[in-house]
Amino acid sequence: MSITQELLNQVDALARRAGDAIMEIYGRDFAVEHKQDNSPLTEADAAAHHIIADGLARLELKAPVLSEEDTAGFAGADEHGRYWLVDPLDGTKEFIKRNGEFTVNIALIENGKPVLGVVYAPALNTGYVAAEGLGAFKTEGDAAPVAISVAEHQTGTPWRVVGSRSHGGGELPALLEKLGEHQLVPMGSSLKLCLVAENAADIYPRLGPTSLWDTGAAQCVVEQAGGTVVQLSGEPLSYANTREVLNPYFLVLGENDVNWPALFA
CATH class of the missing domain: 3.30.540.10 (Fructose-1,6-Bisphosphatase, subunit A, domain 1)
Structure with a gap:
């Protein structure tokens, strides 16, 4: 069907x-x-x-x-x-x-x-x-x-970075320092991914625990809006293995050409 x-x-x-x-x-x-x-x-x-x-x-x-x-x-x-x-x-x-x-x-x-x-x-x-x-x-x-659709980050403008309202991540400050000038936008729940999908944010780094059901629906919204949800390994966030309900760390990107590996070098 x-x-x-x-x-x-x-x-x-x-x-x-x-x-x-x-x-x-x-x-x-x-x-x-x-x-x-x-x-x-x-x-x-x-x-x-x-x-x-x-x-x-x-x-x-x-x-x-x-x-x-x-x-x-x-x-x-x-x-x-x-x-x-x-x-x-x-x-x-x-x-x-x-x-x-x-x-x-x-x-x-x-x-x-x-x-x-x-x-x-x-x-x-x-x-x-x-x-x-x-x-x-x-x-x-x-x-x-x-x-709605994502848009490319404009060179020379601060990165609009979505962060969790209730779940911080110890690795986030180091990533933000590498990213450069930025504005942190706090938000709760799967709305964080949706902000990227509607071009209200440029990137959402998730360096903390989430489960499959936290991200599946919003990932579809991001991808159909032209964005990307990628594991730090470079692979798309997948829902094939339901025996493991915890997601790996991931990034939500509003454009596909972000040099995200450099953020973790």
């Missing part, structure tokens, strides 16, 4: 339904638990997960679901190498801080590559959608979707 605009619209609507459930909880008191890795968990994570899992099961395109909130229920990709990759609430720390920088992430992976991605920030009422053959788009409020 090919990816259609109808399928992308259906996944976008599903992410927004999950976002509505998240916002209902966001507007009142809620308890915070902690997983074994000490990462926070709220009832909003579970509520969004159930809405998305039920919704994906109703789509014409059937594929297994790997969700952060149900890793045990995932048996692997299907015979076509496809699976849905879901983070029902990316940026739980931002949710708890109530700063609005959290998202719903839904991606379709095919042979290790994200071919459809939806990122929705319910508190900001801002969404990003992308799919192979369809391009990348941003929606704000009730406005019509607007096509």
